Amino acid sequence: MLVTDAGAWIRALFDEGPEGSIRARLRREAYVDAPALIDLEFLSAARGLLARRLVTRRAAEESIERFLRAPIDRHAHGPLAWRAWELRANLTPYDASYVALAEMLGTPLLTVDRRLARAPMIRCSVELAGI
Known part of the structure; x- marks a missing residue:
């Protein structure tokens, strides 16, 4: 088992x-x-890459298609909300939701975000990849 954030998928694809x-x-x-x-x-990251002309529309859409077919078990936010709130001093609710899920599942979090990997109060292991 492994929790992955969007940054890891953007880097991979x-x-x-x-x-x-x-x-x-x-x-x-x-x-x-x-x-x-x-x-x-x-989708937001792919849009940003396209807007900055770092990728073509075709490359963006092919990567989106591969991402949407990836074997990702997507979890609802409700059970993660209070833990994400507890992490508010150090993480955005978005980043904190990945941490909360990894903690809840007892599994590592894969990210390319150094700030996220070094945030205090995290109770899961973090794999900082591709840096």
């Missing part, structure tokens, strides 16, 4: 080649877990 370290890590799992907001965060 846009920045890494087929043999990238994050892709390899994701392939070791039959499926991964994430808060349901991962879909909107991924």
